Amino acid sequence: MIIDTHCHVYDGEMENAEEIIRQALDNDIHLILNGTDFKSNIEVLKMAEKYDNVHAALGYFYTLVDDITEEDISLLDRQLENENVIAVGEIGLDYYHTKDNRDSQIELFESMLNLAEKHHLPVIVHSRKAMQDTFDVLKGHDVVGSLHCYQGSAEMARQFTDLGFYIGIGGPVTNENNKKTRKVINEIDVSHMLVETDSPYLPPQQKKGEINTPLNIGYVIGKIAEELDMNEDEVIEITTKNARTLFKI
Known part of the structure; x- marks a missing residue:
């Protein structure tokens, strides 16, 4: 079994979502689908x-900061009781386009973490150009989880793993110029790593320009194995164990 710990394979994102899910099932690939809003x-x-082979992660993304109401939070609270939900996500902070709504983003992020604590669920965290704030908020909560498509430094990665978080490695690690992520995987132990695709986004270098799918997870696994001089089967075994431990799959 391989577990793609972060993807968006559903109708709102991909035209042939169910066909891709069935293909993944045929290849013994389990998927953690991440919602980001009411519809997804x-x-x-x-x-x-x-x-x-599908497991649900539900959350409200930073893009909803101006629209979320207490009623919306209550709805998500009820949805998290569903037996198929294994995490709160995709949630987090993103200052790439603007930092003007920083306080509102943090407030929404905090509310998502409060729900995770209430339901004893791990979290799947998005952090872009907001790594220090992400760390500072997370360390104030009794939660564990994953840093999806991790973009921070190796030094910061070690701080997250000390909190009990796993580092999500996806397609960008295969890009020739992405020395930063390869440094991360060389400086933290594979016991702290998860593999993901973020389908339909962030295809590996070998599929550049194409719509990404979970069937491309092998390129991520292969690059980790190459960097760490490991057998691919060993990378699969360890990262699958990590995901099963974190998400109780």
């Missing part, structure tokens, strides 16, 4: 209820 959370739950 419902779609994720639908897929998780239909397919044995």
Whole structure:
């Protein structure tokens, strides 16, 4: 079994989502589908209820900071009780386009972490140009989880793993100029890593320009194995064990 710990394979993101899920099942690839808003959370739950290889993560993304109401939070609270939900995500902070709404982003992030604590669920965290704030917020909560498509330094990665977090490694690690991520995987132990695709986004270098799918997870695994001078089967075994431990799959 391989576990793609972060992807968006549902109708709102991909035209042939169910076909891709079935292909993944045929290849013994399990998927953690991440919702980001009201509609996608419902779609994720639908897929998780239909397919044995699909697990649901539900959350509200930073892009919703101006729209979220207490009623919306209550809805998500109820949805998290579904037996197919294994995490709160995708949630987090993103200052790439603007930092003007920093306080509102942090407030929404905090509310998502509070729900994770309430339901005793791990979190799947997005952090872009906001690594220090992400760390500072997370260390104030009794949660564990993953840093999806990790973009920070190796030094910061070690701080996250000390909190009990795993580092998500995806397609960008295969890019020739991405020395930063390769440094991360060389300086933290593989016991702290998860593999992911972020499908339909962030295809590996070998599939550049194409729509990404979980079937490309092998390129990520191969690059980790190459960098660490490990057998690919060993990388699969360890990262799958990590995901099963974190998400209780």
